Amino acid sequence: MLRQLALLAALAAPLTSALAQAENSAPSQGFLCCNMRTDGKWISDINYAESGTRLIPAGTPVKVTGFGRHRVLVEIEGSKQAIGNDYSRTMDLNTFASRYVTAQDPKAKLNGYPKKVREAIEAGRLQPGMTREQVLMSVGYPVSSENPQLDAKVWRFWRSSFAEFQVVFGDDGRVKEVVADPATRNLVVAE
Structure with a gap:
């Protein structure tokens, strides 16, 4: 049992470290870099224009509220959403967050x-x-x-x-x- 706990801790350490790093250096608020589509809760980096999605315009104010696994938790127009890193996992979460939430209003x-x-x-x-x-x-x-x-x-x-x-x-x-x-x-x- 002790060995299993140690293995779990070892597996979780890189994720915990990455999340802590992202939380410490990502912008806490800013503006949406670009036009993105949402279903009301999820904004995918692939940005499909599927039925039931609406466009959130570039420059919309965004507040980063946290990070999850492959996602940046945000508040946009009073709604809690997540910007999902579905297809850009070659970059770390902080870089991903900085790409979509910018300090300057476009x-x-x-x-x-x-x-x-x-x-x-x-x-x-x-x-x-x-x-x-x-x-x-x-x-x-x-x-x-x-x-x-x-x-x-x-x-x-x-x-x-x-x-x-x-x-x-x-x-x-x-x-x-x-x-x-x-x-x-x-x-x-x-x-």
Whole structure:
């Protein structure tokens, strides 16, 4: 029995240490980095636009209330929710939390963009010529399991589990094209 308890303690130590580190250095409040979808309790990093989800706009105030296993516990618009690290587990929880909860309100930058870019971002859509930052605000971060480098020429996203789209960047770092089947393209590209 003593040996089993020691084994359990040894297995729990890395998780406890990671959670303590995250709790000590993650922002306690800030703003949602980007448009994210919620079912009212769960916001997944994959950001599927499924039936029953609604869009929470970039810049919405967020308060971090704690951490769980692969999740950042938050309060948004008076509602307790979790931002789930479902597909970006290649990064530690603190880095993940800092990605989605930012100290600076992205609305300040959003307000300075041209009208068509602002409208596309507010609708959660993309358009050619957008910068990487504008893509992030509009559709969220690409999951790190499929996109380990944010400076890559192509970012892979999913509108749903069967609707992939790829954002292709030109040498100037701006969206050159969005590659997807016609139905998905109509949902993600502002024309």
